[in-house]
Amino acid sequence: MSHPVDAPLIELKNVRFGYGERVVLDGLDLTVPRGQILAVMGGSGNGKTSLLGLLGGRNIAWSGSVRVEGQDVGGLDGSSLYALRRRMGMLFQFGALFTDLSVFDNIAFPYREQTNLPETVIRDLVLMKLEAVGLRGAAASMPSQLSGGMARRVALARAIALDPMLMLYDEPFTGLDPISAGIIGRLIRRLNDAFGMTSLIVTHDVNETLRIADRIVLVSDGRIVRDITPQEVRASDDLFIRQFADGLPDGPVPFHYPAPAYAQQLLGGAVGGGGAHG
């Protein structure tokens, strides 16, 4: 690769993106150096998942540039994009395991599709990845037989199958009990360091994030409003940061979705909740 090792792995400059007429990201700048675990936090609907889509080339920015390892992701043709994706892993929110394949075959999938390795080698590799997430004993199970946390770990083993340079995590802790979330968190940290990866985690889970991330960015109104370390989060008395860290319902981020005045709406008898139809 011509891309220098000390250059940032991810570089987003002035990115604008949205769906239809709705702007989700507006002037977002972000740089992630190699080896770091970056957590992206922010309220739902703030374009965090869109950000993962942009990095994986599933979304194309309206304007601005999205570079991974120096390559402009939006400008890649089909085969170059697939070449880049082979060096990326993504853990989807609920794992996205192939429900018609066993745990073993799910993890063998990337090897069978992307390499010409003989089955005996694939078998060993699959068992090694399963061992890494502690689920070698579940190789023969079907995804429907797994708990949420186990399914997430199998999906993680599948995502790291081809030893990616970059791991993208979409809400890896959502819907998990604290123990399973802790296991996933520790795995993310351990795999990142053991395999020399760079990780980007989109999450709401403050506890796990503070424990494993090197850096946290808070996204609001389509741009990054805070860029801090976990230590700074714990020490900060910034109202915005405290609202996130302590999960306060109201603060700089309002509890109420914009609406007409409450009393006026109750008395006026409008049904639709105001807004465009009001």
Add this chain to the structure above:
Amino acid sequence: MVDFFERLGALTLSVLARLGLATLFFGAVFARMAQGAKRGALLVREIHFAGVRSLAIILVSGLFVGMVLAVQGYEVLQRFGSADALGSLVALSLVRELGPVVAALLFAGRAGSAVTAEIGLMRATEQLAAMDMMAVDPISRVIVPRFMAALVSLPILAVIFSSAGVIGAYLVGVELIGIDAGAFWSQMRASVDFRLDVLNGLFKALVFGVAVGLISVFEGYHAAPTAEGVSSATTRTVVISSLSVLTLDFILTVLMFRGLN
């Protein structure tokens, strides 16, 4: 009034947009047929799911349709003293029309709906997105084998349906009503033409296979990723497939058989 035209315009635009989407999707599917054909094991698996598992319903339906045809056909034919022609009546009806059409309708209900629901759920649970992120093209891996399975299965199912129908008609016409077996078979052999009847019937089934296959995979691939989205996509598959089969059958019948006599 303005409201009416506004809605009409919006409806027209959405139908056109959907047709455009479908055309692009069909282009993408056809462009990947060669790649998909190399995945022999996947194709065999899908033929098993779509074709082999439809055998029971096709065989039983064919048998009953043949038996009903024999009863009704005998009623009419014997009025004109030509009950011996039952064999040719049944065979021609089945091979030209009922075999391909009814098999296609049953296939849309049994296999097409299942394919739509499966692909729709794969989409809703992000399995297609995961595949795409693993640099595996979901269209060649998931869509093309299922489409080709419909293409391969339906003509074979149509032949099986017609054969079961002929056996059903034989059981009722010859064994039950008592028509002469020799007359039943010889009339059939004399009137059914291989190219005109059998090949045309097979061609119809192939066209229906393309239609039902494409509609099933398209509806699944573009289903909204919710329970409601998958359920309405499944319904649309059955409704649109059935209407397409009947419309295509009329067009093909006119093209194939008009002006023959």
